[in-house]
Amino acid sequence: MLDLADLSSGYGETQVLHGLTLRAEPGRVLAILGRNGAGKSTTLKTIMGLLPAKGGSVSFDGKTISGMTPFDIAKLGIAYVPETRDIFRSLSVRENLDLAARRFACPDGGWTVARVIELFPRLGERLNNGGDQLSGGEAQMLAIARGLLMNPRLLILDEPTEGLAPIIVKLIHDKLADLKHQGLSMVLVEQNFGFATSLADDVVVVSRGQVVWQGSPAAIRANKEVQHRWLGV
Amino acid sequence: MSTDLGFWVLQMLNALQLSMLLFLLSVGLTVIFGLMHFVNLAHGSLYAFGAYVAASLSGAFGYWGGFVLAPLAVAALGAVLYFTLIRSMRRAGPMAQVLVTFGLIFVAVDATRLIWGDLPMGSAVPKTFEGQLALLGVQYPIYRLFIIGLGLTVLAALTLVLSRTQIGAMIRAGVDNDQMAACLGINVERMFMSVFVLGCALAGLAGAVAAPVLSVTPDMGLQILIPTLIVIVIGGLGSLKGAVVGSLIFGFVQTFGAVLLPTLNSVLIYALLAAVLVIRPEGLLPAKG
Ligand SMILES: Nc1ncnc2c1ncn2[C@@H]1O[C@H](COP(=O)(O)OP(=O)(O)O)[C@@H](O)[C@H]1O
Ligand SMILES: [Mg+2]
Numbered sequence: 001m002l003d004l005a006d007l008s009s010g011y012g013e014t015q016v017l018h019g020l021t022l023r024a025e026p027g028r029v030l031a032i033l034g035r036n037g038a039g040k041s042t043t044l045k046t047i048m049g050l051l052p053a054k055g056g057s058v059s060f061d062g063k064t065i066s067g068m069t070p071f072d073i074a075k076l077g078i079a080y081v082p083e084t085r086d087i088f089r090s091l092s093v094r095e096n097l098d099l100a101a102r103r104f105a106c107p108d109g110g111w112t113v114a115r116v117i118e119l120f121p122r123l124g125e126r127l128n129n130g131g132d133q134l135s136g137g138e139a140q141m142l143a144i145a146r147g148l149l150m151n152p153r154l155l156i157l158d159e160p161t162e163g164l165a166p167i168i169v170k171l172i173h174d175k176l177a178d179l180k181h182q183g184l185s186m187v188l189v190e191q192n193f194g195f196a197t198s199l200a201d202d203v204v205v206v207s208r209g210q211v212v213w214q215g216s217p218a219a220i221r222a223n224k225e226v227q228h229r230w231l232g233v
Numbered sequence: 234m235s236t237d238l239g240f241w242v243l244q245m246l247n248a249l250q251l252s253m254l255l256f257l258l259s260v261g262l263t264v265i266f267g268l269m270h271f272v273n274l275a276h277g278s279l280y281a282f283g284a285y286v287a288a289s290l291s292g293a294f295g296y297w298g299g300f301v302l303a304p305l306a307v308a309a310l311g312a313v314l315y316f317t318l319i320r321s322m323r324r325a326g327p328m329a330q331v332l333v334t335f336g337l338i339f340v341a342v343d344a345t346r347l348i349w350g351d352l353p354m355g356s357a358v359p360k361t362f363e364g365q366l367a368l369l370g371v372q373y374p375i376y377r378l379f380i381i382g383l384g385l386t387v388l389a390a391l392t393l394v395l396s397r398t399q400i401g402a403m404i405r406a407g408v409d410n411d412q413m414a415a416c417l418g419i420n421v422e423r424m425f426m427s428v429f430v431l432g433c434a435l436a437g438l439a440g441a442v443a444a445p446v447l448s449v450t451p452d453m454g455l456q457i458l459i460p461t462l463i464v465i466v467i468g469g470l471g472s473l474k475g476a477v478v479g480s481l482i483f484g485f486v487q488t489f490g491a492v493l494l495p496t497l498n499s500v501l502i503y504a505l506l507a508a509v510l511v512i513r514p515e516g517l518l519p520a521k522g
Contacts, residue, residue: 050412070415071422079416086413090405090520099402103418131409150418 001026001185002047002078002154006056007066008209009046016042017209019056024154024202029186031200031217033193033231039209040189041083044158047187048080049073060154079152083159083189085143089132093123096131096142100149116145119175137168144175155179156187161195169195193233197221205230239371244488246368250377252484253384257439258457259464260391260476261432267408267471267520269425271323274334275314277461278341279433281454283307283440285349288356288449296359300441307437311430319429320422338455345451353448380442387435388477395473404428408471408520460487463502467509469516478517 002024010016016039024030032040045051047058053066065073097113117124120141147155161169190196197217205213213226227233262276286306287299362376395401406414415421468479490498
């Protein structure tokens, strides 16, 4: 459903991705693993059109999306939950949710504000709080909820567990597992090896802007050498 | 004389009137900056253009004709500017933007000279607002009260739109983080254009209402530019509240400085600006926390 072919990208003069190729399949969860600085976040930003592709291409359902604006890419059905969460600080929690809900309402069985609050009851208690008054866990729940309200065909998450307490990590894990069983396609970037491999259907490992290994979660869990060499586990 | 209540009332009203005029100018400039990270130094020239259009139309269409048409004309000019220059310069970096929009000021000054000549133009106060009103023991021109009222009305309307509507939430989101706003399916390019054009219209409105109280000259845009920039720097870039507070501070310091400390008046506001920059470099009420 999402194809990155020989993708090159970076920041100004600094090239970070050097011909990265990977594919995310519909209805499956693809985990992208790799050490700090490997280029995982850069990959996601390039998919979203936040960074220009300098070479190669990104395509979504067979349609080339590299070169399109983040606005057009979002409209095509890709929701992005960034590493920094990027909750709008000047907006209340309710306004943060409404922003996505109004634009992507989906008449039958889509995500609604009521449903995401059912998923994360904590957000229901925080509706009138400002976006700058949330704990890290709440901000992460809001960022995921906001992504779901876009009723996306593909949800992209960048390190959703970073900096969260174990109990919140467990909660996020269970919610993402529910979403996976409902058939939502996801791309998940993670440092937390156990978290990622327990959710993923497919795994790719990235190092220095290239894919250096791919396989199944079971295969990488069994492969100490790959873990040691590319992930430093 | 400074013990006389009437004196204080009069100066307060003068200060408020100046503040409201500055508010109409600075609010557009600051929100445009907050959203687009773009400083349009030619914003004052749009104000001058508004004043000229209003003054020259008031002959044929009366004051209210100018009052309505000047903002529309300036908005149209703003749209042309946006599509020809501003949009393609958004990623050009601050230095190029400053140079180009600074250059535009001189283009605008010469263009107004060519069209309207060098002599100051005047325009009359509308019939409805002629004369003076007795207020707390002073006689005050009704037209100047109208300017204060108009400023407060625009402030109330903008506050309502920004804080209570979906469009307002979109704009606040765009000021916070335009890239994330785009990733949530907000058409930020269209929003930039609309806000830019609306900011231009408000500058045109400021010019139209200022025309009867100031003399309309080619350099009026340049003269108002520095006060407007001081307002948004003191208030904090990108925020409506900052524009309000900055305008009030500038209006009051300028007005009371002129009558109470005439010898120091020209440096007073700069001293204040310097103090704000040292103590709170991001301004008093910046949009980003
Ligand atoms: N804004 C930036 N400007 C310049 N270089 C950056 C920027 N962000 C990240 N980098 C560099 O790009 C490389 C990859 O970063 P990133 O994709 O964030 O890694 P990961 O998400 O895998 O930890 C790193 O070497 C990092 O220093
Ligand atoms: Mg990262």
